[in-house]
Amino acid sequence: MKAAFPWVGSIYTVLESVLRELGAQVVVPPQLSDDAVALGAKLAPEAMCLPFKATLGNMVNSLEAGADTLVYTTGSWSCRYGYYGRLQADILRDLGYRFDLLELSHENLPNTVRAVAGLSSGSLPRALRRAVRAFRLGWLKSVALDRAGEVWRATMPFADSPDYCWGVLKAIEEEIRLAQRPDTLVRTYGSVEARFAAVRRNNRVRPLRVKLLGESYCVLEPLVNFDIVRRLGEMGVLVDPFLTLHRWLGLHGLRLGRNEMARARRAAATYWRYCCGGEDANSLGHMLRAVELRYDGVVHVGPFACMPSTVVQPTMVRVSSSFDLPFLSISLDEHSAETGLLTRLEAFVDLLERRRRAGLTSRRSFL
Amino acid sequence: MATRIGICRSLHTFNHYPLWRAFLSELGFDVVLSEPVNRETLDFGARVAPAEVCLPVKAFIGQIARIADAVDALFIPRLVCRRVNRRLFFGCPKAIALPDVVRAIFPRLGGIIELIIDERERPEWQAFRDLAVSLGVSRWRPAWLSACHAAEEALGVTRASGSPLHVFGEEVSPLPTVRGPRTAVVGHSYLLFDRHLGMNVLKHVSDAGAQVVVAFPSAKELSRHESLLVSPPSWYYELELLTATGLSVETGAIDGLLFVSSFACGTAPVTYEMIRRKLVRGKFPMLTLLLDEQTGEAGQRTRIESFVDLLMLKGKR
Numbered sequence: 001m002k003a004a005f006p007w008v009g010s011i012y013t014v015l016e017s018v019l020r021e022l023g024a025q026v027v028v029p030p031q032l033s034d035d036a037v038a039l040g041a042k043l044a045p046e047a048m049c050l051p052f053k054a055t056l057g058n059m060v061n062s063l064e065a066g067a068d069t070l071v072y073t074t075g076s077w078s079c080r081y082g083y084y085g086r087l088q089a090d091i092l093r094d095l096g097y098r099f100d101l102l103e104l105s106h107e108n109l110p111n112t113v114r115a116v117a118g119l120s121s122g123s124l125p126r127a128l129r130r131a132v133r134a135f136r137l138g139w140l141k142s143v144a145l146d147r148a149g150e151v152w153r154a155t156m157p158f159a160d161s162p163d164y165c166w167g168v169l170k171a172i173e174e175e176i177r178l179a180q181r182p183d184t185l186v187r188t189y190g191s192v193e194a195r196f197a198a199v200r201r202n203n204r205v206r207p208l209r210v211k212l213l214g215e216s217y218c219v220l221e222p223l224v225n226f227d228i229v230r231r232l233g234e235m236g237v238l239v240d241p242f243l244t245l246h247r248w249l250g251l252h253g254l255r256l257g258r259n260e261m262a263r264a265r266r267a268a269a270t271y272w273r274y275c276c277g278g279e280d281a282n283s284l285g286h287m288l289r290a291v292e293l294r295y296d297g298v299v300h301v302g303p304f305a306c307m308p309s310t311v312v313q314p315t316m317v318r319v320s321s322s323f324d325l326p327f328l329s330i331s332l333d334e335h336s337a338e339t340g341l342l343t344r345l346e347a348f349v350d351l352l353e354r355r356r357r358a359g360l361t362s363r364r365s366f367l
Numbered sequence: 368m369a370t371r372i373g374i375c376r377s378l379h380t381f382n383h384y385p386l387w388r389a390f391l392s393e394l395g396f397d398v399v400l401s402e403p404v405n406r407e408t409l410d411f412g413a414r415v416a417p418a419e420v421c422l423p424v425k426a427f428i429g430q431i432a433r434i435a436d437a438v439d440a441l442f443i444p445r446l447v448c449r450r451v452n453r454r455l456f457f458g459c460p461k462a463i464a465l466p467d468v469v470r471a472i473f474p475r476l477g478g479i480i481e482l483i484i485d486e487r488e489r490p491e492w493q494a495f496r497d498l499a500v501s502l503g504v505s506r507w508r509p510a511w512l513s514a515c516h517a518a519e520e521a522l523g524v525t526r527a528s529g530s531p532l533h534v535f536g537e538e539v540s541p542l543p544t545v546r547g548p549r550t551a552v553v554g555h556s557y558l559l560f561d562r563h564l565g566m567n568v569l570k571h572v573s574d575a576g577a578q579v580v581v582a583f584p585s586a587k588e589l590s591r592h593e594s595l596l597v598s599p600p601s602w603y604y605e606l607e608l609l610t611a612t613g614l615s616v617e618t619g620a621i622d623g624l625l626f627v628s629s630f631a632c633g634t635a636p637v638t639y640e641m642i643r644r645k646l647v648r649g650k651f652p653m654l655t656l657l658l659d660e661q662t663g664e665a666g667q668r669t670r671i672e673s674f675v676d677l678l679m680l681k682g683k684r
Contacts, residue, residue, distance in 0.1 A: 045636035047628075047657075078457040082601060083637050090644045272467050274447055274485075276460035305419050307460040307633035313417040314471035331419060 001025065001119060003102075004062030005071040006055035006084070007032045009220040009245045013177045014142045021134030022127075023119035024069075029061035032223050036061055041334040043091055049080060050303035050333050051217035054224055056088050063097045074103040079277035079308055140185040141176055146246035147189055148172045151196045153240070156233030157207035160200040166230060168195055204236055208352045211290040212241040213283040214301035215309050218332055219243050225301050226338045228330075228345070232299075235349045240295075242286040243279065264289070271315045278308025287319055287327075291362050296352045297326035299345075304333035325362040326352060371397040372480065373438035375430040377404055377564075378423050379446060379462060379604070381556040382583075387442065387482075390495060394504055398442075401434040404563040408433050413660050415472055422629035422659055423557050424461050424468075426564055431469055431476075440478030443469060447485035449603045452590050455487060456603035459634050547577040548678035551615045553608055553642065554627030556583065558658060566664045568627055568656065568671070575675035580621055582611040605638045609646070616646050623652045623678040625671070630659035652677060 003019050004027045005011070016026045030036075032054065040057030059070055070092075072085030089101045104112050117127045152169040159165035172192060179185045210232060218225050219241050232239045264285025265275060275281035287298055300316060302309030313329060320327035328348045330341065355361075372391055374380055380387070380400075388398045402408075404426045412429025435441065443466045446458035457463070466481050480502070484494050550572055558565045559581065573579050584592065584607060592610040599606055615621045624647060628635035639655060647653050654674045656667055 045640050047631070047633075047636040049633075077601060078460050078463060080633060080637060087637060087640055090640065094644060271471065272464070274445065274463050274467075276463040277457070278460070280460070280464070305631045305633060310417055310419040310631075311460045311464045311468060313419075314468055317417075318471040318474060 001069050001100075002027050002067050003069045003071050004029060004059065004065075004067035007058045007221075008217060008248075009222065010145055010173060010177075011245060011249075013145060013173065014138050014245070014249065017141060017180075018134045018138035019071075021137055022116055022130055027062050027065045027067040029058060029065050029067075032058055032221070034223075037224070037334050043095070047305060049306050050224060051215070051221075052080065052084055052088070053334055054217070054221070055084060056091065059088055059092060060095075060097075063092065063099060067099065069100045069102055071102045071104060074105045077277045081278070136182060137180075137185075140182055140189075141179065142246045142249055144176050144185050144189045144192070145173065146244050148176070148192050149244055151192050153229060153233065154238065155196040155199055156230070157236045157238050158199075158201050158204055160202045162230075162234040165196070165199050165233075168199060207236055207238045208296040208349065208356065209238045209240065209294075210352070211286060211295050211298045212239055212301070213286055213298060214279065215303055215306050216243055216248055216279055218301040218303055220245055220248060224303075224332055224336075226336070226341050228299070228301065228341070231342060231345060232349070235346065237349055237352075242283060271319065272312065276308050276311060278306065280308040280312040283309075284312055284315060284319070287316060287325075291319070291323045291325050294361060295325070296356065296361075297328065297348065299348070300327065300329045302329075302331055304331045306331075323362050324360070326355065369395055369397045370440065371399050371438040373399045373401060373434040373441045375427050375434065375441075375443075376401045377427045377430055377561065378465075378557050379444065381560055382604075383444075387444070390499075391442065394499055394502060399434065399438050401430045404430065404561055406563070409563065409660055416468075419631055421461065421631040421633070422564060423555070423561075423632075424465075425660065426561075427465070428469070428472060431473065435473070435476060440480050441469075441476070442480045442482070444482040444484065446603070447483065448487050449484065449491070450486040451603075451606065454599075455601070456599075456606055457601055459602055459604070461633075462604075547575075548622040548675065548682050549580050549620060550577040550623045550625055550675065550678065551580045551582070551612065551621040552625045552627060553612050555604060555608070555629075558627050558629055564629070564658060565627070566658065566667050568625070568667065571668050571671045572625065572675065575672045577623075577675040577678065580615055582615055583607065584610040584614060588614065600634075600637060600641060602634050605634050608638055609641060612642050612646050616650075621651065622682060623654070623674065625674065626653060626655045628655065628657055630657055652681070 002025045005015060007029065012028055016028060019026045036057035037054045038057070039060055040053035040055065043060070044053045044056050062070070070089065072088075074082055074085045085101060085103045092099070102111070102115055116131065117124055119127065148169060152165065155165055156162055172188065172195065175188050176185065179188065212219060212229065220243065222230070229239045229241060261282060265281045266285070267288045268281045268284035272281050272284050283300065290298055298320070300309070316327060316329070319325070326348070328344065330344065374384070374387060384400070391398050408429035409426050410429070411432055412425035412427065415432070416425045416428045431441065445466055446462040448455050448457050450456070461468075466479055469479065470476065480498070482494060482498050484491055489497070552559060552569060552572060554568075559569060569579055569581065589606065589610055592613055600609060612624070624642070626639055626642065628639065643653060652674070654670065656670065658667075
């Protein structure tokens with residue numbers, strides 16, 4: 001089995017080693033690029049959302065690179081994400097590609113287990129042993145990546161040279177990617193803090209803090225969000241995304257962190273009674289949390305015409321105005337350009353700085 | 368004077384109005400149906416709603432502003448989830464979040480009566496009963512029951528293939544049966560039967576000399592057909608569209624298909640791909656019309672006419 005899966009952020013670092021340990025061959029397609037997105041946009045229905053187009057282009061690349069099994073996570077709910085697997089499979093089959101489709105979902109658990117057992121030529125004990133090893137390695141990689149990202153984000157606004165700081169992160173990520181043994185990962189994990197502490201500091205004292213919310217793919221994939229976390233970091237802003245890859249895998253894949261999700265939803269409940277399938281309730285909950293924690297502003301990113309993110313927007317605008325919390329909403333599609341985004345971000349950061357100088361903060365309670 | 372409850376004449380009201388009216392008037396309320404969508408309401412909706420929501424939601428928001436002052440409360444249902452054959456089918460995110468969206472856009476708006484249909488929690492009839500109870504009707508007064516009966520009689524809504532279509536209690540102006548190519552028009556009822564949003568699509572098709580086939584499956588057909596579909600969509604109203612198309616294709620009763628959707632409708636691209644790749648499969652021509660608040664009727668008309676011309680030419684060959 002030569003497996004391939006949609007590219008999101010640095011997911012390959014984690015899932016590649018998991019699948020390899022399980023006994024599958026993994027096809028690593030060329031890094032997601034504008035060309036891949038353009039290809040996906042050509043093949044996908046026009047009004048489909050950006051993540052669909054990006055992952056579709058990505059899958060074509062994987063198939064060209066020799067993949068014979070496409071792995072998707074899926075489910076049946078109200079967001080279009082649940083259709084990615086079958087719809088992309090239909091499109092790709094009509095293009096003449098031949099492959100197996102493996103949809104991982106909580107409803108499809110037996111098939112998933114069968115597929116995994118099949119990798120160990122049907123021997124269940126062997127599959128189990130392998131699975132334990134695989135998940136341990138994957139988990140450690142994911143945790144290490146998450147830690148590196150977190151410390152990097154916290155260092156960025158203070159770095160004398162943001163580019164150098166970025167280089168440190170890339171070096172650590174590469175180390176994690178290449179690691180084959182748990183102890184290497186533990187060592188890397190331990191060294192993260194020291195390596196960022198060695199980055200030369202500028203004289204910034206109290207950076208602006210911004211919460212990044214929105215649709216998962218657009219928050220996680222630097223190619224489609226034009227590396228928004230790094231750009232804001234370069235402007236001296238401490239960015240705190242509500243979702244990181246580790247948390248995404250944990251929350252949605254393994255259903256961990258249910259408490260935190262429930263807390264976010266509870267916070268949002270006054271404004272949002274039913275979650276409609278995406279990160280809507282979760283984002284809103286984190287926005288209210290940002291009010292409580294006195295963040296300076298909130299940036300919301302989502303694909304153009306994404307149903308959950310569009311529908312939650314009026315509520316976010318209302319929260320923003322009743323708590324006096326600056327809010328910038330950015331919708332992305334395959335036509336978005338970096339300069340346009342940068343201009344908007346710069347203007348937003350200017351506004352936040354001016355508010356800070358004038359001593360304005362968000363209100364904690366609804367007057 | 369009885370409490371007046373406003374219902375907007377857009378979105379899923381087109382499917383369920385007789386039921387909702389029967390239910391509310393049986394409970395002793397005055398039901399006020401808003402005026403049909405027009406230029407003004409749509410413009411207002413487009414201004415206050417977020418730019419990226421779909422056309423019918425903009426119309427809905429515009430109508431709320433229109434009707435809110437004239438009534439004591441608004442009836443806004445939340446269509447979360449329905450069961451067909453034990454499988455769950457969801458409303459689209461907009462149908463699920465509608466009351467919250469309205470509250471966010473009109474923070475000063477008073478009473479909103481929410482009917483929450485979520486069959487993960489309770490069957491549909493219980494949703495009606497609980498709503499009746501929350502409106503101060505005794506649980507034991509079977510008003511909701513008689514309401515359901517009344518609705519049953521009023522049914523004929525937009526359903527039942529074969530029998531004439533009814534929208535808001537009126538029979539849809541009987542389309543002259545011409546002997547032209549049979550064209551299935553597939554789209555949400557709130558587009559096809561709304562004169563302003565839908566730009567008289569049905570009339571133009573029939574004027575162009577084609578025979579219009581519009582089918583909305585009954586509950587029985589829905590559940591029968593659902594079991595036939597390999598991977599049905601998990602949206603209830605899209606299942607309806609797909610079933611309707613499936614039934615027409617199955618009986619071989621159509622020569623062409625016109626797919627009508629609105630700008631920024633999230634579910635349409637998925638349904639479109641499913642219909643195109645699973646049902647049509649190149650067996651007959653298919654045209655998509657995308658409606659938005661800017662399109663002129665003449666443009667749509669030209670496209671429909673040339674599509675029907677194409678079907679006629681194909682028929683002659």
